[in-house]
Amino acid sequence: xxxxxxxxxxxxxxxxxxxxxxxxxxxxxxxxxxxxxxxxxxxxxxxxxxxxxxxxxxxxxxxxxxxxxxxxxxxxxxxxxxxxxxxxxxxxxxxxxxxxxxxxxxxxxxxxxxxxxxxxxxxxxxxxxxxxxxxxxxxxxxxxxxxxxxxxxxxxxxxxxxxxxxxxxxxxxxxxxxxxxxxxxxxxxxxxxxxxxxxxxxxxxxxxx
Numbered sequence: 001x002x003x004x005x006x007x008x009x010x011x012x013x014x015x016x017x018x019x020x021x022x023x024x025x026x027x028x029x030x031x032x033x034x035x036x037x038x039x040x041x042x043x044x045x046x047x048x049x050x051x052x053x054x055x056x057x058x059x060x061x062x063x064x065x066x067x068x069x070x071x072x073x074x075x076x077x078x079x080x081x082x083x084x085x086x087x088x089x090x091x092x093x094x095x096x097x098x099x100x101x102x103x104x105x106x107x108x109x110x111x112x113x114x115x116x117x118x119x120x121x122x123x124x125x126x127x128x129x130x131x132x133x134x135x136x137x138x139x140x141x142x143x144x145x146x147x148x149x150x151x152x153x154x155x156x157x158x159x160x161x162x163x164x165x166x167x168x169x170x171x172x173x174x175x176x177x178x179x180x181x182x183x184x185x186x187x188x189x190x191x192x193x194x195x196x197x198x199x200x201x202x203x204x205x206x207x208x209x
Contacts, residue, residue, distance in 0.1 A: 006036055007044035014053050014064055015159055016119045025054060025062040052153050068157050070209050076154055077202040081195065083149060084133065087140035088178065088194035089187040099139050100183055106132050107179050113168025122159070125168055130155040132175060136182070136194075161205060174200065 010030065013019045025045060031038045045062045048054045054062045068076065091099075110128035133155075137146045174197040181189035 002036065003040045003043050006034055006040040007047050009034055010041070010044045011048060011053065012119060012123075014048070015123070015156070017160075019064050021064055021066045021160075023064050024057070024060070025064065027061060051156055053156060067160055070206060073158075073161070073202070073205055073209065076152060076157070077198055079152065080149075080154065080198050083145050084137070084198060085191045085194045087137050087142065087145055088182065089191040090140040090142070091136050092182050092185050092187040092190040094139050094141060095182055095185055102135060103132075103139070103179055103182060106135055107175060110172065110175075113172055122162075122168075125171065126155055126159045126162075129171060129175075132178075136178070139182075158201075158205070161209075170200065170204070171197075 010019075010025075019025065027038050027041050027045070031041045034041070045054055049056055049062065052065055055065055056062055095103075106128070109131075110125055113125065134146070134149065137149055174193070178190060178193040178197060181193050
């Protein structure tokens with residue numbers, strides 16, 4: 001439990017710019033700040049390295065990774081547009097009663113946008129967004145696509161760029177359109193709704209960069 005708590009606290013500092021992009025992470029200083037020994041801090045940083053939120057510096061510890069630049073954001077969304085709209089179309093044809101129940105339950109976990117821009121509220125919305133997209137990919141049934149999506153860590157990187165930005169209402173509305181098309185078994189509408197969702201999200205982000 002201690003290791004998990006330390007991991008979540010350091011992750012929150014990184015995601016909310018409590019530790020700035022590019023900054024070195026002083027293990028002893030973080031341990032003092034969190035009132036723990038250096039050991040769980042090192043364990044947490046190893047987990048964060050696997051998520052590409054920190055990188056290891058030879059003989060110098062860790063530093064926080066930089067935010068994505070415009071080209072990296074564009075490349076990331078280009079990949080998602082290759083993978084996710086066709087997967088949404090496939091998922092529409094695989095909507096068994098069990099899958100309908102799963103997707104409705106996930107949509108219900110975030111019925112409205114957060115009331116404010118607090119870290120925990122925004123984290124919950126982003127977690128819902130990630131779960132929904134991953135669920136659609138799993139329903140589509142292509143394990144290679146699921147693995148490729150997971151390796152991008154896209155929701156973590158986009159969280160850092162979007163934190164405290166008022167995009168929640170649009171996201172929830174776009175999610176409903178995707179889910180409605182999936183439940184209706186309409187492959188073309190599911191593909192179009194997913195494409196619109198990703199293109200609008202990309203434009204919202206690039207406009208602010």
